[in-house]
Amino acid sequence: AQFPGASGEPPGLYLGDREAARLGIAPATIVTIASPRPTLTPFGPQPRAVNLRLAGLFHSGKSEQRARAALPIERAEQLFGADRPRRLLVTLTSLDAATGVAARLSSRVPEGSRISTWQELNRPLFFALRLEKSVMFVAVSLIVVVAALALIADLSLIAANKRREIGLLIAMGGSAGTLRAAFCWLGAMLGGIGTLAGAAVGSAAAVILDRARLIRMPGDVYFLDYLPFAVPVRDLAVIVAVTLLWALACSWYGASRVAQLDPMAALRS
Incomplete structure (x- = not known):
């Protein structure tokens, strides 16, 4: 799948085409996204929610990526908290280069971070x-x-x-x-x-x-x-x-x- 960010696509919410069809929404629709982590206020827990415009759809042949959503990282921090551990996915042009890239990234990521290649995950x-x-x-x-x-x-x-x-x-x-x-x-x-x-x-x-x-x-x-x-x-x-x-x-x-x-x-x- 081609996710936004690396290809210069405008920021916004991106959904898989099959997930969007299941939900019955189309591009340019305003979608409300709620977080399972509420915000504690003097009036009790309040849900975290943001309204985002569905900027586009993506297609993937992998079932594990069809249910994913891509949105700006600022909005993600607003929903899930800035202190929440981040997970970054790096896509390479060559599958064989994953081990070498992981070795080079190990000295550049913050201490305590974990780098897993697609070979280790599968x-x-x-x-x-x-x-x-x-x-x-x-x-x-x-x-x-x-x-x-x-x-x-x-x-x-x-x-x-x-x-x-x-x-x-x-x-x-x-x-x-x-x-x-x-x-x-x-x-x-x-x-x-x-x-x-x-x-x-x-x-x-x-x-x-x-x-x-x-x-x-x-x-x-x-x-x-x-x-x-x-x-x-x-x-x-x-x-x-x-x-x-x-x-x-x-x-x-x-x-x-x-x-x-x-x-x-x-x-x-």
Whole structure:
């Protein structure tokens, strides 16, 4: 969300567009804001209230920011008291710079102040995401193992259908190493084509779903109103490498079984 102050917007009250729609107010409306902290007077506690003109609306994809209101700090001090601890939010252009900026600010803020980065505030969420990522990697690995076993079955089926031809090739002087290399390359080619095609289709689908924001989510429940997708190159490279290694290992196993074929038994079949 773009809050007023840094962009030169006129001072006033700013509300999230969904919150304003829920309250039924529009820009230029005079809004009365009351504080939960009353003022003690000789006549008893009196509520603190100020009238502010709704200067504009802002939109945010984060649910935690939709219910926020932005107003001049002088008005906020009038409502909540100047002695109330302040909380300042600093928005950076780069998320990775948060740790460095926090370290530089620690020597400039008043003593007793606490600086928290977005990584520290969302540490439980990041732990859950890392755990989910690890579990998903195990699940994908199991799928790759099943696909590799299917590759062995395919090579065995090809060898069974070409049993006489393989026996004739061995009888004509073909070595076991030649057969092993041929079937190993065949399995590696099948596994490589499937792996690269799957990686390309999956990456393209993730990019399209992310840019078009096709999978929507209820914004009042989750942090975002759509499901974002990202394809880290490192993760993609690890998955492709593991898949190719599995395909190569299973191809070698299947090719070794073919190389052990008895040529005389194959010719008699």
